[in-house]
Amino acid sequence: MRVGLLGAGKMAEAIAASLIKTGLCEPWDITACDKSEERRKFMAREYQIVSTDCPVETVNDSEVLVLAVKPQDLDMLLEVIKPYLTAKKLIISIVAGKSLSHIKKHSGKASRMIRVMPNLALMVQEGMSVYCASKQATEKDKHCVKQIFGSAGAVISLPERHFDAVTALSGSGPAFIAYVLDAMIEGARALKLPKEAARLLAEQTLIGAGIYLQHSGRDIGEFIKAVASPKGTTVAGLAVLEKSSLRATIIKTLKAAAKRSAELSKV
Ligand SMILES: NC(=O)c1ccc[n+]([C@@H]2O[C@H](COP(=O)([O-])OP(=O)(O)OC[C@H]3O[C@@H](n4cnc5c(N)ncnc54)[C@H](OP(=O)(O)O)[C@@H]3O)[C@@H](O)[C@H]2O)c1
Structure with missing residues (x-):
């Protein structure tokens, strides 16, 4: 499969890395196109893939x-590549806030399209990707997307009407989780824990809680109760959390990100 990456930034890099790592593509089957010479040189040096500044090529x-x-x-x-897009090409877009109909409108004859919202954790094969396909996309096209993104994490399909919410939750989510993580590290530092240990403990706690919840499928409220023994340390901390506006703030954060995604679809 010959894959062309139009834009060779962080996300394209993550896709290229997993295509090669999982053997879906040989490095020479991937072309990375970017305006930035620095990015082109980096992609060629780091992954031995073809790099160019020419989208048409x-x-x-x-x-x-x-x-x-x-x-x-x-x-x-799209304006530049539109004349060269044929029905033979499958177009996968990871661009936030840009709908299938928007891409269709700007890309002429091409119609086999799949919109994907991945996240940056693709870089460590722990991504979360959601896709929706145009009517013309074939089962083989969907399989191709499942292979590409599934090789670097979880992938599911959802109707496009959910994409603003998906963008807020799993697309932007890694930054929100990192914000909470940073606050936990700051709290640990205030308790005089050394910086490196604080970071390791916070990160591993986040990973452990996430993996445990996902693997066990346990109810989240029940899990919290299981960690919190009566009159213990967790109960003391949870009492502060419950009195705070953290839950409402997180809900507002997701709403703001989803609203921005919807705005981007209109420009
Ligand atoms: N980052 C995330 O966590 C994340 C998650 C989900 C989805 N996404 C989506 O993924 C897309 C890429 O994000 P990213 O974080 O990888 O962006 P990025 O690091 O900024 O990479 C985009 C690259 O494309 C280059 N570029 C711009 N116009 C070009 C053109 N006409 N031809 C060739 N190259 C061009 C840019 O060069 P210049 O910088 O020189 O302009 C830049 O190097 C975005 O649409 C974003 O919404 C990102």
């Missing part, structure tokens, strides 16, 4: 195209 050389530029750069990129 990338389109012509690839069967699968991954649109991986920032939302504000998408329309200009």
Whole structure:
């Protein structure tokens, strides 16, 4: 499978890395196109893939195209490649807030399209990706997306109407979780824990809680109760959390991110 990455930033890098690592592509089957010379050199040096500054060359050389530029750069990129997009090409877009109909409108004849919202944890094969496909996309196209993104984490399909919420929760979510993690490290530092130990303990606690909940499928409220023995330390901490507005703030945070995703779809 020949894959062209249009935009070779962080996300494209994560996709290239897992394509190679899982053997889905040989390095020479991947072309990375970027405006930045630094990124092109980096991708070629680090992953031995073909790199170019020419989007048209990338389109012509690839069967699968991954649109991986920032939302504000998408329309200009599509304008350039539109004449070269044929029905033979599968277009995968990871661009936040840009709908299938928006991409269709700006890409002429091409119609086999799949929109994916991944996250940065793709870089460590622990990504969360959600996809929705255009009517013209085939089962083989969907399988291709499941292979590419499934090789670097979990992947599910959801109707496109959920994409603003998905963008807020799992797309932007790693940054929100990191914010909470940072606050926990700050709290541990205030308790005089050494910096490195505080970070390790916080990160491993987050990973452990996440993996345990996912593997056990246990009810989250029940899990909290299980950690909190009566009159113990967790109960003391939870009492502060319950009195705070943290829960409401997190809900507002997701709403703001989803609202921004919806706004991006209108520009
Ligand atoms: N980062 C995340 O966690 C995340 C999660 C889910 C989805 N996404 C989506 O994934 C996409 C890529 O995000 P990213 O974080 O990887 O962005 P990024 O690191 O900024 O990478 C985008 C790259 O594309 C280049 N570029 C812009 N216009 C181009 C063009 N016409 N032709 C070739 N290259 C071009 C940019 O160069 P310049 O910098 O020189 O302009 C930049 O190097 C975005 O649409 C974002 O919404 C990101």
